[in-house]
Amino acid sequence: MTTRETDFLVIGSGIAGLTTALSLAHHGNVIIITKSSEEACNSYRAQGGIAAAIGEGDSARLHLEDTLRTGVGHADGDSVEMLVQMGPEIISLLADWGTPFDRNETGYALAKEGSHSKPRVLHVTGDATGKGIIDSLLLKANQHPSISFVSHTMVVDLMMEDGECIGVYAADPDHGTTQYVAHYGVVLATGGCGQVYQYTTNDLVSTGDGLAMAYRAGAALTDMEFVQFHPTALHLDQNPMFLISEAVRGEGAVLVTEDEVPFMKKYSDWGDLAPRDIVSRAINQETTHGHRVYLDARQQKDSFASRFPTIFATCMEAGIDPRVDLIPVTTAAHFLMGGVKTDRTGRTTIPRLYACGEVACTGVHGANRLGSNSLLEGAVFARKVAQSLSSLSRKTFTTLQGADESLRLCNNKQNEDQWKQQIQQLMWKYAGITRTKDGMEQGLKELKSISLQLPSSCLESQNMLQVAQVILESALWREESRGGHFRSDYPETIEIWASRQYTVEEK
Ligand SMILES: Cc1cc2nc3c(=O)[nH]c(=O)nc-3n(C[C@H](O)[C@H](O)[C@H](O)COP(=O)(O)OP(=O)(O)OC[C@H]3O[C@@H](n4cnc5c(N)ncnc54)[C@H](O)[C@@H]3O)c2cc1C
Known part of the structure; x- marks a missing residue:
C-alpha cells in the first residue's frame, strides 16, 4: 500500500475543486x-x-431578493449576501484565469433566466459555459508547478485521526489502495448525487460519494430533502439526459402540450420563467393528465443555432430541428440543495475537513436553487475555503494507520449497474417530484432489502444507497411542501417549517 503526502488535498475537478486548488x-x-x-x-x-x-439597473440587492424568493424562505440570508456581493469579483477572477465570456457591444452579454428579475447570466460560446470555464481552469491548474492531478481514481473514505480528517483512502483499478495524507486539510468538492435517480441530467460521476463518505466519517448532512428537478431535459432514453437550458425559455421559448397549447400561465404569473420547482410540477400535472410536453422555440428561427450551438447540434442529431419542430422535454433530477453542512468559510463539522460546491450545504439555495447560482456558489465558497484552510496550523504525522486492504473497486461493472438501477428506479418512484409518506416508507423498506444483498465492493452503489436513505428520511421528516420538496399528503408551505433543518450525523 502506497502513501502520498501533500499540503492540501482536493477531491474533485469541477469548478469548486479547481478554484480551490488554484487559490x-x-x-x-x-x-x-x-x-x-x-x-x-x-x-x-x-x-x-x-x-x-x-448589468445596468441590476444590483446585489436584486440578486439577493431573487435568490431568497426562489429559495422559498429557507435560504440563509447572510450566505446569500456573501454570494451575491462576491459575484462581480468572481467573474473578473474567472476572466483573468482565461474564461472567454461572451461579449456584445456594451460589454459582457447577459442573458435572462427563470425567476431572475434582470438579465444577469454570463455565458461562453452561447450555451457551453461550463466547458469554457473548466477548460480554462484545467489549463491553468495543469501548468501550475504546485498542483498535481491524480485522475481515474476514486476516493473511497476519509482518513480520521483523533477526530480530525487527515487524508483519504483512494482506489484505482491498476494500483489498488493508496492513502493520501494532507498536512493542512482535505476539501470535498465531489459535486452532487443526481445519479441516485433514474432520470437525471447529472454526469455518471455524480453518485454522491462525497456526501456518503462525509456521513460515514461523522460529518453532519443537512437539507437533504431538497432536490431540484429540472423541467426541460431532452426527452430521449439516455443517462445522463441532455439538458435544454432554461436560457432557451429566457429567449422566448414556450412550454406547450402536443396540441401546441401553452400552459405555464395557469400555474404561475411568471409563466414559462417561473422557478424550476413550479415548472417541473406543472409539467408533471400535464403529463398526469395524459399530455406530452414540448418546448416551442420556433419563434427564435435561425438565431437558435447561433445562440445555442450545442443544443442545436444535439437536437439536430436526434432528428429534431428546433427552427421547425417542437422539442420533446421531460423532468429530470438536476441538483441537490442540501449537502455536507458547512459554515460560511466551508468548514464542515469535522476539523480539517472542508466542503464546497454542490456537495456542500452553505444554505444559499434554500429549498430551491435560482438558475446559474450554482457555478457562482462553487467559485465563491472555493475562495472562502482556500482562505480559511491556508490559515490553519501545519500538522505533522509520526505514525499513520494502515489502509483497509479490502478497498477494491467493484470489478463486475454489469453487476454494479443492476444494483444502481434498482436504487435509481425506487428513488424516482418514491422520492421524486411528488412524494407521500406511504411511498417514502416503502422506498426505505426496499432500500433496506437492497442493503442486505449489495456487495461491499460495489462502492458507488453503496454510496448511492446511503445518500438515498438520507434523502428519504429527511423528506419523511418534513411534513410540508417547499421548493424542490413536494408532498401530496402535505401540499401546503407552512411558515414554521421555514427555519427548521433536518440534520443527520452517523453516530
Ligand atoms: C447538465 C447540467 C447543466 C447545468 N447548468 C448550469 C448552469 O448553466 N449554471 C449553473 O450555475 N449551474 C448549472 N448546473 C449545476 C452546476 O453545473 C453544478 O452544480 C456545479 O457545476 C457543481 O460543481 P462542483 O465543482 O461542485 O461539482 P462537479 O462539477 O460535479 O465536480 C465533481 C467532481 O468530483 C469528482 N468526484 C466525485 N466523486 C469522487 C470520488 N469518490 N473520488 C474522486 N473524485 C470524485 C468528479 O469526478 C468531479 O470531478 C448544471 C448542471 C448540469 C448537470
Whole structure:
C-alpha cells in the first residue's frame, strides 16, 4: 500500500475543486484526486451560465431578493449576501484565469433566466459555459508547478485521526489502495448525487460519494430533502439526459402540450420563467393528465443555432430541428440543495475537513436553487475555503494507520449497474417530484432489502444507497411542501417549517 503526502488535498475537478486548488497553490502543494477524466463533471456540462449582478439597473440587492424568493424562505440570508456581493469579483477572477465570456457591444452579454428579475447570466460560446470555464481552469491548474492531478481514481473514505480528517483512502483499478495524507486539510468538492435517480441530467460521476463518505466519517448532512428537478431535459432514453437550458425559455421559448397549447400561465404569473420547482410540477400535472410536453422555440428561427450551438447540434442529431419542430422535454433530477453542512468559510463539522460546491450545504439555495447560482456558489465558497484552510496550523504525522486492504473497486461493472438501477428506479418512484409518506416508507423498506444483498465492493452503489436513505428520511421528516420538496399528503408551505433543518450525523 502506497502513501502520498501533500499540503492540501482536493477531491474533485469541477469548478469548486479547481478554484480551490488554484487559490491554494501559492500556499503549498495541492493534489487533486478525481474519479474519472479531469473534465468529467457537472461543471463541464453547465450550459446556461453563471449569475452575477453586473448589468445596468441590476444590483446585489436584486440578486439577493431573487435568490431568497426562489429559495422559498429557507435560504440563509447572510450566505446569500456573501454570494451575491462576491459575484462581480468572481467573474473578473474567472476572466483573468482565461474564461472567454461572451461579449456584445456594451460589454459582457447577459442573458435572462427563470425567476431572475434582470438579465444577469454570463455565458461562453452561447450555451457551453461550463466547458469554457473548466477548460480554462484545467489549463491553468495543469501548468501550475504546485498542483498535481491524480485522475481515474476514486476516493473511497476519509482518513480520521483523533477526530480530525487527515487524508483519504483512494482506489484505482491498476494500483489498488493508496492513502493520501494532507498536512493542512482535505476539501470535498465531489459535486452532487443526481445519479441516485433514474432520470437525471447529472454526469455518471455524480453518485454522491462525497456526501456518503462525509456521513460515514461523522460529518453532519443537512437539507437533504431538497432536490431540484429540472423541467426541460431532452426527452430521449439516455443517462445522463441532455439538458435544454432554461436560457432557451429566457429567449422566448414556450412550454406547450402536443396540441401546441401553452400552459405555464395557469400555474404561475411568471409563466414559462417561473422557478424550476413550479415548472417541473406543472409539467408533471400535464403529463398526469395524459399530455406530452414540448418546448416551442420556433419563434427564435435561425438565431437558435447561433445562440445555442450545442443544443442545436444535439437536437439536430436526434432528428429534431428546433427552427421547425417542437422539442420533446421531460423532468429530470438536476441538483441537490442540501449537502455536507458547512459554515460560511466551508468548514464542515469535522476539523480539517472542508466542503464546497454542490456537495456542500452553505444554505444559499434554500429549498430551491435560482438558475446559474450554482457555478457562482462553487467559485465563491472555493475562495472562502482556500482562505480559511491556508490559515490553519501545519500538522505533522509520526505514525499513520494502515489502509483497509479490502478497498477494491467493484470489478463486475454489469453487476454494479443492476444494483444502481434498482436504487435509481425506487428513488424516482418514491422520492421524486411528488412524494407521500406511504411511498417514502416503502422506498426505505426496499432500500433496506437492497442493503442486505449489495456487495461491499460495489462502492458507488453503496454510496448511492446511503445518500438515498438520507434523502428519504429527511423528506419523511418534513411534513410540508417547499421548493424542490413536494408532498401530496402535505401540499401546503407552512411558515414554521421555514427555519427548521433536518440534520443527520452517523453516530
Ligand atoms: C447538465 C447540467 C447543466 C447545468 N447548468 C448550469 C448552469 O448553466 N449554471 C449553473 O450555475 N449551474 C448549472 N448546473 C449545476 C452546476 O453545473 C453544478 O452544480 C456545479 O457545476 C457543481 O460543481 P462542483 O465543482 O461542485 O461539482 P462537479 O462539477 O460535479 O465536480 C465533481 C467532481 O468530483 C469528482 N468526484 C466525485 N466523486 C469522487 C470520488 N469518490 N473520488 C474522486 N473524485 C470524485 C468528479 O469526478 C468531479 O470531478 C448544471 C448542471 C448540469 C448537470
